[in-house]
Amino acid sequence: MSLQQTPTESAAQTDSIVEVRNLQTAFFTEKETVRAVDGVSFDISPGETVGIVGESGSGKSVTARSIMRLIDSPGRILDGSSIRFNHLETVREYASSFPGRTVELDSIAAEYDPVTLFERGTIDATPAAFGYDSAAEVPLADVVAAGYGDELGLVDEDDCVFVTEGSADDPENITDGFVEITRLSGEPQRLMRGGRIAMVFQDPLTSLNPVYTVGNQIKEALRLHQGLKGEEATQEAASLLEDVGIPDARRRVNEYPHQFSGGMRQRAVIAMALACDPEVLICDEPTTALDVTIQAQILDLLADLQEERDLGMMFITHDMGVIAEIADRVNVMYAGEVVETADVETLFANPAHPYTQGLLQSIPGRQTGDRLQTIEGNVPTPNEPATYCRFAPRCPKAFDECEAVHPASVPVDEDADGHTAACLLCPEHLSTADAVAEHRRRNSRQNGGENE
Ligand SMILES: Nc1ncnc2c1ncn2[C@@H]1O[C@H](COP(=O)(O)OP(=O)(O)OP(=O)(O)O)[C@@H](O)[C@H]1O
């Protein structure tokens, strides 16, 4: 059996609402190319908090901004990347509002012959980049989602709604499909950002306009995304401020952002995000600027709101203590890559990647002695596709091959359930030599080697 992960069998078999696959976001500056996010894959499910943790510069915010489509020139999401919004209600609504941008995959399936396309190099990626062992296994949905359907003439550039079960002509009765976020533009994009996926930033002032009252800003969001106006919107704005724990909400709705404390401002921003009634909430270090007591209150608030609304949440932080408190699953990022993923208990009890081990040792109170350990050195800026382990120069466990072989994400041991690490020391049940051989085998396929 191969150790290859197969992340997407088919959208129908998962209950995740967001599926990030092989996301690559690069900035093409005059000086250099920064591969800020370099082949990242993970899922977010409703009611689940996915933590993203890593030191400064590891690519956490760029991952979030890619999902929100907030990457501007000179940055770009590269071909081969896919971010699926796998939410049936949205697919039905989009198929009915944007029939011209909706594709029924069955109707083009006859023209799709993956083996030939991969063999001819028409698709300039390997089956491994899609998470499959052989070309024949790669589904049409994955190929069009990742942007290869355009050159093949299978879909148009602005097609972004893909129906996998049911008829695009009968949106009410669609039973499966997805909206491909990397292909969105115009109105469908506007409805997605803010409407279906909302984001809370570190500094609440980036989201609040100083010249309007807090209430008016929430009402504007309500008008845009829920069509509420007048007295109804005023009532709803006050009730949202109450929901996020702002005392005396009915009076404070008429105040300006500068009349709010830092913690209250962040609560107001969360209320604004909720005004759009999103399915997914992305939080990028929402509590970093706040003092510890307020931070704990905001984390509690987010946890409560998530449960009430069954939100899928992605939570970015560089603080392992915050991760322990809020996350269900954790992705550890380093230099643009996810180097380890596991549920939160497993990650803390049994971290496999030396980088994760280092991050855990730098939590105050977790190590013996009173000197806080930190990992020496800084995160490198990834300029080239990785051909070695980007953590090796700082890794206490590095050996010769770490400088020569790029570690693939593999299960940490034989019966690891959803626990993977990108480290040549894994899978742990293999000898180091066998583990290295497995990583090499995967890389040769990734580089267009054998297709098996
Ligand atoms: N607009 C840009 N132009 C060029 N490089 C950029 C741009 N935005 C981000 N980067 C680079 O992308 C990399 C990842 O940045 P990112 O902001 O995602 O890090 P982060 O993990 O969120 O760090 P922090 O904890 O400091 O917020 C960094 O090397 C950064 O310099």
Ligand code: NI
């Ligand atoms: Ni950041």
